[in-house]
Amino acid sequence: MLDPKDIKKILEAESLIKKAEDFKKITKDAQNNQKSLEDFLFEQKIISEETLYEKFAANNEIPFINLKDKTIRQDILDLIPEPIALNHELIAFDTDKDKIKIATLEPGDLQIQEFIKKKTGLEPDIYLTTPSSFRKIFRQYHKSLQIEFEDLAAKHQRALSKGGKNDAEKLEALGQDMPVVRIIDSMLEYAIFEEASDIHIEPAEKEVIIRMRVDGILRNVMNLPKKIQPGLVARVKILTNLKLDEHRLPQDGRFKIETDEYKISFRVSVIPVFDGEKVVMRLLNESSQILSLEQLGLQKTALEKVKRNIAKPHGMILVTGPTGSGKTTTLYTILNILNKPTTNITTIEDPIEYRMPRVNQSQVNPKIGYTFASGLRAFLRQDPDIILVGEIRDEETSEISVNAAMTGHLLLSTLHTNDAATAVPRLKDMKIPAFLIASTTNVIIAQRLVRKICMKCIVSQKLEKEAIVEIEKRFDVPKLIAVLSKSGSIASSKQTLHSMLFYKGKGCSKCGHTGYKGRMGIYEVLEINPDIVKLIMKNANSDDIQKAAINAGMITMSQDGFIKAKNGITTIEEVMRVTKE
Numbered sequence: 001m002l003d004p005k006d007i008k009k010i011l012e013a014e015s016l017i018k019k020a021e022d023f024k025k026i027t028k029d030a031q032n033n034q035k036s037l038e039d040f041l042f043e044q045k046i047i048s049e050e051t052l053y054e055k056f057a058a059n060n061e062i063p064f065i066n067l068k069d070k071t072i073r074q075d076i077l078d079l080i081p082e083p084i085a086l087n088h089e090l091i092a093f094d095t096d097k098d099k100i101k102i103a104t105l106e107p108g109d110l111q112i113q114e115f116i117k118k119k120t121g122l123e124p125d126i127y128l129t130t131p132s133s134f135r136k137i138f139r140q141y142h143k144s145l146q147i148e149f150e151d152l153a154a155k156h157q158r159a160l161s162k163g164g165k166n167d168a169e170k171l172e173a174l175g176q177d178m179p180v181v182r183i184i185d186s187m188l189e190y191a192i193f194e195e196a197s198d199i200h201i202e203p204a205e206k207e208v209i210i211r212m213r214v215d216g217i218l219r220n221v222m223n224l225p226k227k228i229q230p231g232l233v234a235r236v237k238i239l240t241n242l243k244l245d246e247h248r249l250p251q252d253g254r255f256k257i258e259t260d261e262y263k264i265s266f267r268v269s270v271i272p273v274f275d276g277e278k279v280v281m282r283l284l285n286e287s288s289q290i291l292s293l294e295q296l297g298l299q300k301t302a303l304e305k306v307k308r309n310i311a312k313p314h315g316m317i318l319v320t321g322p323t324g325s326g327k328t329t330t331l332y333t334i335l336n337i338l339n340k341p342t343t344n345i346t347t348i349e350d351p352i353e354y355r356m357p358r359v360n361q362s363q364v365n366p367k368i369g370y371t372f373a374s375g376l377r378a379f380l381r382q383d384p385d386i387i388l389v390g391e392i393r394d395e396e397t398s399e400i401s402v403n404a405a406m407t408g409h410l411l412l413s414t415l416h417t418n419d420a421a422t423a424v425p426r427l428k429d430m431k432i433p434a435f436l437i438a439s440t441t442n443v444i445i446a447q448r449l450v451r452k453i454c455m456k457c458i459v460s461q462k463l464e465k466e467a468i469v470e471i472e473k474r475f476d477v478p479k480l481i482a483v484l485s486k487s488g489s490i491a492s493s494k495q496t497l498h499s500m501l502f503y504k505g506k507g508c509s510k511c512g513h514t515g516y517k518g519r520m521g522i523y524e525v526l527e528i529n530p531d532i533v534k535l536i537m538k539n540a541n542s543d544d545i546q547k548a549a550i551n552a553g554m555i556t557m558s559q560d561g562f563i564k565a566k567n568g569i570t571t572i573e574e575v576m577r578v579t580k581e
Helices: 004-013 020-032 037-043 049-059 082-087 110-120 131-161 167-175 178-193 226-240 300-310 327-338 372-379 395-406 423-429 434-440 465-474 477-486 530-537 542-551 557-566 572-578
Strands: 090-096 099-104 123-128 198-203 207-214 217-225 251-258 263-273 276-285 315-320 345-349 359-363 386-389 410-415 441-453 458-462 501-505 516-527
Touching (some): 004 020, 004 049, 082 090, 082 217, 178 198, 178 207, 178 276, 198 226, 217 226, 300 315, 300 327, 315 327, 327 386, 327 410, 395 410, 423 441, 434 530, 441 572, 465 572, 477 557, 516 542, 530 542
Parallel strands (some): 386 410
Antiparallel strands (some): 090 099, 441 516
């Protein structure tokens, strides 16, 4: 948990090592035994855990507390939800008038301290504790929850065996039980704090697994006893106004949480699976600020192409990529630039993810026949200047979209393709004639989202031999190095991958020990120039269109990713992960 430099300083102050070589030997022995430096020191009885942490606290003028023999009152323990306590390694152990006393392993995590202050209305008083002390006291959460779970399971059995009430009423009572309410509230609160995009409540044979997607990656948050599954699902259904006694059919709904700090909309999907009902909640932050094109991460030449093409009065601007690659964010960033009092903008979406003033936003409803195609046809009678279509996914929508772009409207939409060049054959598959694609398409933007390196724990690194071999297999390295040199990311095109410094996050409490915090896009921007128009008219394949775009100066997505990796924004591993086909 502690930095090796701090450990070395403490060992020297306690006269446990005499020279620098002693510390190097201890560090090497720990590595050879595949142990962390701290665990090795404790195992070899060089220093005790309590002494090490107490000395560190004294050196940094932080009060120290050992909680091993302390029992914490349940109401104090509950002030910080269990997932937050576990993931940020802190625990509330006492309160005093307007203060809350917090024992932690990460006293420098100011963001979580601010969160606790807002949540409790109390000023955090921070103490350092030891990892074993934290683990022992954390078991109190499980003990108290276990008692509540057993009580809940007994209530559940009694409720279902009673006559008189129907199943919906029994489940409603179960979903309003305090332990269930507390678990769901803690889960939602934690997801909002961690900026998760999705929450998964997954029933297994013997437990309920709670997972969250943060920065595009699913991670386990907690495992709960199987017996409380009906209560959890019932609670979500109550929040979402879904049928409590329907367990055989999928159900969809939504609810909203609004405070002074945030406004979050939850899209809820419940489906029957083998072990019960699975719940997935998608979080949409309605109070999030729309970014600028520069903040999205577009390189200078790509940025110029996008700006040049969105200034055109008509034609199509297409954004491509898989689900969850940030296409809607890019479209709304463009829409924000175009949104002026003199312009009539209409959108048809599924669902509406951002709210924007002066924009007429409409949501599809297939149940009543209101589809992208029927909505788009109606929009053309609404005197629009700019139309945003959530996705072109069928022949009818593509035909109306192209006709709208041809008749004086600027149309923005998304397609599901792997890269920019593949968008052309995709439109041809939807029966759009080549001459119409060539004459109406202005620019195609392909994108992926990569996780950004956590700036609190960023370190430099040289690539391992295995990584270089993998890069050489998948990419044209000479061309890659030429692009890095041209972009100014490296000083000379004579550099090799072996000599280049890249970056990674070593992991800290700020990033949940992942080394990553936040996401940004990597892009390729294909501008339809006269050469590409000729290729489209000749029914050229996507490879030929891609080559022509690169010859015209297009930076590919993987090249854009490598530029960002070399500049310390993301890692090579992330670029390779998201550009795999």
